[in-house]
Amino acid sequence: MNQRMPAELRRLRELFQSCDPIPEHALTGAYAAVRQRSADRDSEVLKLVGDSAESMASVRASGRPEPRVLTFAMPGRVLEMDLIPTVGGQYRASGMVLNRAGQAPPVGEVVLRHPGGECSGSLDEHGAFRVADVPRGPLSVVFRPVRSAPAVADWLVC
Known part of the structure; x- marks a missing residue:
């Protein structure tokens, strides 16, 4: 424990x-996430630039849960992903990776990644992906x- 911390806070x-x-x-x-983060030091940063959970949502039209839309930026590319709630406290992720105008669709x-492991989806010929x-x-x-x-993004909670 930090000895510089006031005694009241330690108690x-x-x-x-x-x-x-x-x-x-x-x-x-939490410790697994920290270990993984330190292993990713040589990676590019995938920066979260848009999250629909932070928007000022107005009245929702239907009783169905709305997808959460996440937008990430990296040098020369944008990754946009929808997280759609499914049964059993899970999501289906679908989205697209876009290159700069005039470049071929990305391949990869x-x-x-989650505390229990990871799941992935390959990009198709248009740069789209789906992960169940x-x-x-x-x-x-x-x-x-x-x-x-x-390119690696910081951890967030979904």
């Missing part, structure tokens, strides 16, 4: 740890192009 921390400990699976997932795969059975919770998006370094 409060000890109280929380004894009365409401962090579940082991949450700690394991989109990988969705994506679990809710922490998620990191990775674009792995053919013949180039991967």
